[in-house]
Amino acid sequence: MATKRAQMMEExxxxxxxxxxxxxxxxxxxAASMDDITADAGLTRGALYHNFGxxxxxxxxxxxxxxxxxxxxxxxxxxxxxxxxxxxxxxxxTYIEMALEPxxxxxxxxDGPAVLGDPSQWPNQxxxxxxxxxxxxxxxxxGTVKPxxxxxxxxxxxxxxxxxxxxxxxxxxxxxxxxxxxxxxxQLAAGLLQTER
Amino acid sequence: MATKRAQMMEExxxxxxxxxxxxxxxxxxxAASMDDITADAGLTRGALYHNFGxxxxxxxxxxxxxxxxxxxxxxxxxxxxxxxxxxxxxxxxTYIEMALEPxxxxxxxxDGPAVLGDPSQWPNQxxxxxxxxxxxxxxxxxGTVKPxxxxxxxxxxxxxxxxxxxxxxxxxxxxxxxxxxxxxxxQLAAGLLQTER
DNA sequence: TCAATACGCATACGGTTCGTATGTGAAAAA
DNA sequence: TTTTTCACATACGAACCGTATGCGTATTGA
Numbered sequence: 292m293a294t295k296r297a298q299m300m301e302e303x304x305x306x307x308x309x310x311x312x313x314x315x316x317x318x319x320x321x322a323a324s325m326d327d328i329t330a331d332a333g334l335t336r337g338a339l340y341h342n343f344g345x346x347x348x349x350x351x352x353x354x355x356x357x358x359x360x361x362x363x364x365x366x367x368x369x370x371x372x373x374x375x376x377x378x379x380x381x382x383x384x385t386y387i388e389m390a391l392e393p394x395x396x397x398x399x400x401x402d403g404p405a406v407l408g409d410p411s412q413w414p415n416q417x418x419x420x421x422x423x424x425x426x427x428x429x430x431x432x433x434g435t436v437k438p439x440x441x442x443x444x445x446x447x448x449x450x451x452x453x454x455x456x457x458x459x460x461x462x463x464x465x466x467x468x469x470x471x472x473x474x475x476x477x478q479l480a481a482g483l484l485q486t487e488r
Numbered sequence: 489m490a491t492k493r494a495q496m497m498e499e500x501x502x503x504x505x506x507x508x509x510x511x512x513x514x515x516x517x518x519a520a521s522m523d524d525i526t527a528d529a530g531l532t533r534g535a536l537y538h539n540f541g542x543x544x545x546x547x548x549x550x551x552x553x554x555x556x557x558x559x560x561x562x563x564x565x566x567x568x569x570x571x572x573x574x575x576x577x578x579x580x581x582t583y584i585e586m587a588l589e590p591x592x593x594x595x596x597x598x599d600g601p602a603v604l605g606d607p608s609q610w611p612n613q614x615x616x617x618x619x620x621x622x623x624x625x626x627x628x629x630x631g632t633v634k635p636x637x638x639x640x641x642x643x644x645x646x647x648x649x650x651x652x653x654x655x656x657x658x659x660x661x662x663x664x665x666x667x668x669x670x671x672x673x674x675q676l677a678a679g680l681l682q683t684e685r
Numbered sequence: 686t687c688a689a690t691a692c693g694c695a696t697a698c699g700g701t702t703c704g705t706a707t708g709t710g711a712a713a714a715a
Numbered sequence: 716t717t718t719t720t721c722a723c724a725t726a727c728g729a730a731c732c733g734t735a736t737g738c739g740t741a742t743t744g745a
Contacts, residue, residue, distance in 0.1 A: 294741085294742080299693080299741090300693070303693085303694085319602075320602075321518060321603075324730080324731065324732090325731080325732075326730090326731075326732095334694075334695085335694070335695055335696075336695090336732085336733090337693085337694045337695050337696075338693075338694050338695080340694095340733075340734085341692090341693060341694060342693090342694095345732085345733075346732080401601055401602045401605075402602050404598055404602070405516075405517075405598045405599050405601075405602035405603075406518075406602075409654055409657075409658050411651075411654065411655065411658065412658065437675060439671060439672050439675050440668040440671070440672055442668075443652070443655075443665070443668045443669050443671070443672035444672045444675070444676070446651050446652060446655045446669075446672075447648040447651060447652055447669070447672050447673060447676050448648075448676075449651060450647045450648045450649075450650055450651020450652065450654075451644040451645075451647045451648040451651075451676070452644075452647075453647055453651065454643050454644060454646060454647025454648075454650065455640070455643055455644055455647065457601075457606055457647075458606070458608065458639075458640070458643045460606070461605065461606030461608060461609055468640075471636075471637040471639075471640045472637075472640050472643070472644075474636060474637070474640070475636045475637055475640035475641045475643075475644050476644060478634060478636050478641070478679050478680055479641070479644050479645075479648070479676050479677070479679045479680065480676070480679060481679040482675050482676045482677060482678040482679025482680070482681075483675055483676065483679070484679075491712085491713080493711095493712060493713080493720095493721075493722070496712095496722075497722070500722085500723085521701080521702060521703090522702075522703075523701090523702075523703095531723075531724090532723070532724055532725075533703085533704090533724090534722085534723045534724045534725075535722075535723055535724080537704075537705085537723095538721090538722060538723060539722090539723095542703090542704080543703080686745100687744105687745090688743105688744095688745090689742100689743080689744085689745105690741105690742080690743070690744095691740105691741085691742070691743085692739105692740090692741085692742095693738105693739095693740090693741095694737105694738090694739090694740105695736100695737080695738075695739100696735105696736080696737070696738090697734100697735085697736075697737090698733105698734090698735080698736095699732105699733095699734090699735105700731105700732090700733090700734105701730105701731085701732080701733105702729105702730085702731080702732095703728105703729085703730080703731095704727105704728095704729090704730100705726100705727085705728090705729105706725105706726085706727080706728100707724100707725080707726075707727095708723105708724080708725070708726090709722105709723090709724075709725090710721105710722100710723095710724100711720105711721095711722090711723105712719105712720085712721085712722095713718100713719080713720070713721095714717100714718080714719070714720085715716095715717080715718070715719085
């Protein structure tokens with residue numbers, strides 16, 4: 292039986308994460324006070340410290356939640372593609388598109404790395420990167436991609452997409468810049484393809 | 489005549505920037521207190537507010553200084569290369585190497601963007617990226633590189649190099665993965681080259 | 686069913702940091 | 716020399732964070 296206490300605790304955690312996600316996205320991590328967040332969730336800082344250990348722990352929880360959502364969307368985009376190679380490109384493009392959302396930009400691309408450190412160390416980010424690495428390795432095995440180090444290629448691809456995302460998010464006209472970024476991304480990625488045809 | 493007051497002021501600004509650069513690099517922006525920084529420079533917060541307007545202004549000054557140094561190194565690396573295209577690759581490798589330095593990583597890649605916003609919108613419009621953009625534009629004009637958007641390409645190239653650097657920095661054996669990263673970087677960048685042969 | 690315990694969360698307090706408002710002494714102007 | 720300017724120091728109040736402690740309800744055991 293799921294104890295009633297556990298249910299309550301899960302509920303308060305959800306409320307705190309929801310309020311924090313909202314506050315971090317709009318004000319940024321540093322400017323968002325724990326008093327405001329907890330009050331917004333109908334609680335106090337006591338609950339926050341008990342459940343997450345502190346402000347950083349709460350950010351970690353928010354990051355994990357968003358990260359999981361992003362990974363799900365990346366997988367969906369890849370599976371929708373007609374070929375593994377197109378799947379890799381679709382993944383990158385999806386990643387770029389997600390950065391149009393202020394929430395992703397602020398929490399995942401700016402405050403997250405600054406407060407929590409290297410994103411590639413985040414649990415779900417590792418899974419995402421690992422999957423990209425495997426995809427590239429498969430493309431290497433089938434001869435579509437040059438025999439480079441799969442992990443290195445995956446990290447560079449991800450990094451390129453990430454910076455394109457940051458660029459778009461900060462641009463005056465995101466919708467106008469998006470196609471440029473996507474085109475440049477496809478060109479860059481093409482560098483991994485076997486040259487002969 | 490350069491008034492004595494102006495000389496004094498320039499001196500105190502230099503001392504503050506020096507102390508701040510040290511503190512930001514080691515403790516990070518958020519954890520570095522203004523009292524510590526100013527005391528370390530033999531001053532008080534009064535001088536800081538008078539000269540830089542606040543903590544963010546001081547960070548901006550530090551960022552501008554480091555940015556200028558980075559550009560100088562990028563230019564030097566590019567001029568040392570045998571061809572414009574090799575110059576671009578040399579820039580990327582140099583960028584990777586610079587990102588391995590904790591100071592650059594902490595201030596320019598993590599705290600800077602988080603506190604000041606996207607680098608391309610910094611008042612001093614980060615010359616680093618501008619430099620790469622110009623290099624790529626030149627390569628496009630001479631026909632070496634495909635006619636993509638120069639800024640987009642520069643962003644992606646920088647992003648790839650940046651992530652490569654973060655990967656290397658977090659690796660168990662940095663010196664072992666460095667060549668892998670450089671090789672993958674060269675392959676990716678080759679995607680920008682004209683295909684005909 | 687009832688007493689005892691566990692524990693999730695609220696409350697209270699001290700310490701640190703930040704921003705502004707005001708004071709001061711030396712350089713510059715008169 | 717007197718007056719003004721201004722670079723910087725000092726003083727004060729407010730906000731925020733982390734820990735220690737208290738309270739009330741859910742859970743456990745007899």
